[in-house]
Amino acid sequence: MKKHILYILLFAVVLGSCRKSDGPLDVDLSKYNADNYAPDPVIDKWLTDSLNLPYNIQTVYRFERNLTDAVRNISPIELNRVLPIMQAVRNVFLKPYEKVAGTTFIKQLTPKQFVLYGSPSYNDNGSIVLGTADGGRRVVLYELNSMNFANGEDVRRKMRTIHHEFTHIINQNVAIPPAFEQTSKADYTADWTGAANTAAVAKELGFISQYSRSSFGEDFAEMVAHLLVQGQVWFNNYVNTTASAAAQTALRRKEKEVKDYFKTYFNIDFNTLQAEVQKVLKESYGVVDPADVSQTLPNWLLNNRVNTITYDPSAAHYTTYGSSAAFTTVYNNYKNAMSTLNARNLNYIQFVFSDATTMIFRANYTNPASGASFNADYNFKFVANGTTGLTTFTKQIPEPSTTGNYSNAAGIASSFEQVILPYLTNRQFIADWLPTTLPASSPLFRTFGGFYVNGTPANYFYGPIVLK
Amino acid sequence: MESLFKNFFERWGYGFYMQFDGQDGVKMLSDFSNATATTFKASTYRIKYVMNTSLIFDTYNYITTLQDPGASVNGGTNANGLQSDIEFEYLRSTPDSVILIGKRYRNYLYLIKASAAEKTSFENGGYLTAMNKLKNYFVAGFPHIVLNQGGTEKKIEMWINNSTKVVDGDYLTPQQSLLSAASGFAFGIDGAYFSNGLVSEGVRFRGIKWKTDTEMVAYDSAGTEYKVGLSPAPLTLLHLAVGAKFRLQANFRTIYPGTSTLGSAIVGQYVNNLHNAYSGFTFVGGALTFTFDIANRRLTVTGWHTQTAGAAIGTGGWNTVYLQLYQGCQRGIYIYACIRTSNTSIGGKRICTEPDGRSW
Secondary structure, X not given: OHHHHHHHHHHHXXXXXXOOOOOOOOOOOOOOOOOOOOXXXXXXXXXXXXXHHHHOOEEEOOOOHHHOOOOOOOOOOOHHHHHHHHHHHHXXXXXXXXXXXXXXXXXXXXXXXXXXXXXXEEXXXXXEEOEEEEOOOEEEEOOOOOOOOOOHHHHHHHHHHHHHHHHHHHHHHOOOOHHHHHHOHHHOOOOOOOOOOOHHHHHHOOOOOOHHHHOHHXXXXXXXXXXXXXXXXXXXXXXXXXOOHXXXXXXXXXXXXXXXXXXXXXXXXXXXXXXXXXXXXXXXXXXXXXXXXXXXXXHHHXXXXXXXXXXXXXXXXXXXXXXXXXXXXXXXXXXXXXXXXXXXXXXXXXXXXXXXXXXXXXXXXXXXXXXXXXXXXXXXXXXXXXXXXEEEEEEOOOOOOOOHHHHHHHHOHHHHHHOHXXXXXXXXXXXXXXXXXXXXXXXXXXXXXXXXXXXXXXXXEEEEEEEO | OEEEEEOHHHOOEEEEEEEEOOOXXXXXXXXXXXXXXXXXXXXXXXXEEOOOEEEEOOOOOHHHHHHOOOHHHHOOEOOOEOOOOOEEEEEEEEOOEEEEEEOOOOOEEEEEOOOHHHHHHHHOOHXXXXXXXXXXXXXXXXXXXXXXXXXXXXXXXXXXXXXXXXXXXXXXXXXXXXEEEXXXXXXXXOEEEEEEEEXXXXXXXXXXXEOOOOOEEXXXXXXXXXXXXXXXOOXXXXXXXXXXXXXXXXXXXXXXXXOOHHHHHHHHHHHOOOOOOOOOOOOOEEEEEEEEEOOOOEEXXXXXXXXXXXXXXXXXXXXXXXXXXXXXXXXXXEEEOOXXXXXXXXXXXXXXXXXXXXXO
């Protein structure tokens, strides 16, 4: 068969050379079929000076059918969007890598061709392609015309695509360690756009995005892109708001493997790289980190960071920020009961969190006969939900000691058992930053905290937080 | 240069004014919207040999709006847009025109050289003025082309639809049948171009233009001009247009102003009882469509109803079709044959009255 083809080719060549009627071809090849378009004095100059010369990167922004899917309708980019997107590529992608991983690294590995299109590329199933990376050398970006560069989140979304694609290129140089694939191996599916794969489902399976489920290669790239561009706070929130412990473990394991990969194979400190990307996004594009969901009072309690919360009704902050009428009644009932039953005067009460599961209810009182003040301690166990703040107190029986504050407590236990014990153990509470009149923007935010009765926000107590 | 752009379905047409600067730069106006008719937009183009000499609009401009695959951009469908082109290959040229054809959807692009006066007008907001002038002309009266063929005067009435950019030409034969033709049209500075040509009574009209400030003429490919008359009342009687051009449609929970009491009761029986489980089921959308088949003297009544919010008429729901023959139509009065049916599912209502007044 091979011989046959060779014969035909030879025959064609011979035939061609015999045609004497052809004169010498008088074609100036520098003009024939020329595609030397006139460079734009601003756009093309910047692209040449800032990307082509230093990094050997070509930017194809004028419509080229053959660099995209030829059967699809794709629109070219608007002229005024070329520079903003490529400046973002330089600032958010090239520069951080150059600074952290070194000039050689980025010059060697960066895609050498960026192809820009204005419209999305529609898939048959209605989803759209935002970008592709081909052969480690070309990145194609879509949907640039609808981008609002004044909106940092828009820039973030597009830069995530670029970091995602670049991760593929890195992976083509050093393959993803096989261990990475094992973490979520059972849950990868080609039908990642299917109705069953909602964002919530993907999250509960331990994936950073729906697209992550398509394959471990995409999972890896999505992990890198989200960690770098969305930031660590966002990632931690994502993990912390995952209900399934297995998903949290999977996400944390994959995070570690991603970071190890960069360190082991490229000697890149991923956290430094992440900080660089975040710095430019925040300084140049005005993005802000989301509120850290781990910074909740229940999380502080569970992490054993809080020492005490004190309720002293005479304190000035109850005048400034208000107090709960329902709880004031509880407190006064206790005070009156102590006076009547125990002949002692209540000064204030305190919630002492001695560890992540123990709360000591402490009453400070004065003996009117001597004028001396004492503390009475009653131990509780508590369980708190880090996300919802739902907290339940149960009495610890017996008390851990019979001396000191516990001895004092035994002496005035009747008033405690009449008022405080049922109040704390007969209901569920929500631990939160209270009072609600103190906004998150206030410098005093998170210096006060307390509990309100689950479902009855008007029944609450709070006080200044003393940390450990 | 001025260009005329013919869109898919060989119907829609769009007009552009393009200034090519010879340095790959092009500035455009378009009759796509009032805004695009007054504000120039700059982009690039290039001439490239790709199997044939090609003109490629290689950055985004108004012409790309038609090609954009995003439905929200141009009112087309996602992934397809309006099925238009941005790459055109050379077909032929005349002394004042270059004719190109789209590489993908085979839309024609006619580049017609603009005169100095037209250039000045385009650059000074004249395009929108011209568009409004023509639209107003069609609002003020009922324009028709007057065609003299062998001593017989024929009037071809024109209707334009500014949103679909379609012009209809209706000719009422002496036998009172309506012949309707359609073409896309694009606004020019001195009239309108019919993209595919409006073919009526053997003549392919290529456009209409202002002869004087108030009078228009139509012209064919040879340049022959035909008078355009303006009638105060439509030449095409509605009952002749029904079936030939139009069908009647009543929409979900809507009785249009002007509907008679009896008409409201009949139509309302359907459209106003879809949402309230009158039939035992609750619907969120529906329409009642009367389609007349003139040749076969049939009226098809289609009741469409859906439980999918936002579904387009005729899709994503159910159609109940009822066919009725009619004996004829004189001056808009239809005489129906009565077909005995045992179908009482339509709410048990009488649905037919015999000519002698018996109803059942």
